[in-house]
Amino acid sequence: MSQKKVFIETYGCQMNFSDSEIVGSIMKSIDYQLTTEIKEANVIFLNTCSIRDNAEQRVNRRLRELRSYKKNNPDLKIGLLGCMAERLKEQIFNEEAVDLIVGPDAYRDLPNLLNTVDSGQKAANVILSEEETYAEIEPVRLDNNGISAFISIMRGCENFCTYCVVPYTRGKERSRSPETIINEAKDLFQKGYREITLLGQNVNSYQWEDDKSFNFTKLLESIALINPLLRVRFATSHPKDISDELLHIIAKYENICKAIHLPVQSGSSEVLKKMNRKYTREWYMNRIEAIKTIIPDCAVSTDIIAGFCGETDENHQDTLSLMQMVGFDYAFMFKYSERPDTVAAKRFKDDVPDHIKSKRLEEIIELQKHLSLASNKNDIGKTFKVLADSISKRSKLKLSGRNSQNKVVVFPKEDYNIADYVNIKITDCTSATLIGEAVLIS
């Protein structure tokens, strides 16, 4: 009998991509082969995201397509994984095309659930765990360039920002054992990987339960010490707990990348309070000052929500002025999208009209374009150590890579190869890319 195949399609954040790699590993352990050809698959998994309404709409559209596809492939099994499975439970379970639903903490149960499905029944496990970290499961590397990989260091979130579903879909915060994280990083380095990104909903809350003094700063330092050729990144940080201790460690090690993603969400203290972000505009600016003082060459990126409940034009102007003051290098920008059962949905009116949200979002995007371009122009003439990770999409004669600040840099290939570190002097730029050429450093 030929080997069964599973196709995994992932929506949403990096954590979800990392989870799909755990799922891939569990499926391999029960003799499934991973395929990138949906037509070959016996099982299709959609690993879903609930963060915004349009993320769920995309999955619903995909399910409608798969429903028709399944009519011609009656043996095909379709599983819905991740946050939508957790949030919608019965509602999505009753969807005709879906054979199984599995929440983010229940992937170890996949072999049992698939047995149930093979016996002709539907199956579900959406139980959230207080301990599950999949610590010892070695993820299969999907989307593999052989250079960069994600390592999940913690799961869940207990910050309860009023707009966010994550605490409900991913449950209690828990940290993975340092030993398994460090071993995974060492193993990746030995396999030729040169860049790892430590992932968690709020990495600064990392704390090992058997030794509470082993916090994120200590973990980051332990990873940096594996080898100077292994670069380390991390995401995401919460502004309320980005400490000077952490910033000093980032400054100390050349291989800890000088790029911090620090979601601000709004520049107005009034709106931040309503969002339950637990910091003010002044606190955020104080942290930015600390970053710029301790790590002068550090890039800062952010997330911004336009049109949260009750946001006035003055609040919106506060966001624009904070963006100017910080000079973000990059930003992910969205219109507020109410999520059912969150505190915001229960207590506040989603009262900013859609056309105003759109207008504010456009202004935020426009400003960010200028800021990104200004930041890149400021890099012209500087030299960066770039880790080459692919052939440029526009020319086979060029390589593309990232500098420590996480900016994309394109340069002539010459005799350089993917996975090389190359010193590149920047000669030109767009708002999205730095362009340069290799230089020898004496």
Ligand code: SF4
């Ligand atoms: S920190 Fe806030 S926005 Fe981020 S996952 Fe937790 S609740 Fe959601």
